[in-house]
């Protein structure tokens with residue numbers, strides 16, 4: 001039920017992500033009427049969510065839980081409803097518990113015009129972070145997350 005990537009979420013973004021070379025991922029997200037802000041255009045906060053999701057996927061490559069500490073988004077072109085954004089993201093450097101990342105989103109093709117760019121700092125946390133701070137979760141939710149790590153790092 002993740003609002004970013006959950007396939008069963010009724011109005012979520014349904015972001016899909018694929019691991020790339022080195023510490024990179026590529027993702028895509030199609031803007032629907034559920035994601036509209038101004039008439040006919042994607043809501044900027046929704047676009048930030050898409051970037052948070054794709055950037056957050058980078059943590060599966062290093063196998064340590066981390067959460068978004070800082071996320072900065074630059075909106076360079078309006079994104080019409082119906083657009084598919086192709087988002088490329090990379091880990092730029094790691095400094096202690098801080099993971100510095102960047103990403104850019106292109107309109108309707110991997111080499112399309114750049115619509116949005118983002119940079120982020122994720123902070124590594126202990127696995128207990130989610131149990132201590134979240135609502136009580138079913139064991140199946142945790143095992144699904146663990147299975148995702150195994151899928152990326154078999």
Ligand SMILES: CCCCCCCCCC(=O)SCCNC(=O)CCNC(=O)[C@H](O)C(C)(C)COP(=O)(O)OP(=O)(O)OC[C@H]1O[C@@H](n2cnc3c(N)ncnc32)[C@H](O)[C@@H]1OP(=O)(O)O
Nearest residue numbers: 052053056065066067068069070096097098121123125145
């Ligand atoms: C099962 C896994 C699933 C993963 C799914 C990913 C989903 C997508 C990503 C998200 O949306 S996560 C949800 C949104 N983010 C949050 O809810 C985070 C809320 N904030 C916190 O929990 C804490 O503030 C945080 C863990 C980020 C930091 O608290 P700590 O007390 O652990 O950090 P500490 O103060 O010890 O600082 C450690 C280092 O991180 C740095 N830091 C802390 N907060 C920061 C921040 N906000 N921005 C940048 N850097 C930060 C801090 O300066 C320091 O750097 P140095 O080591 O160089 O001194």
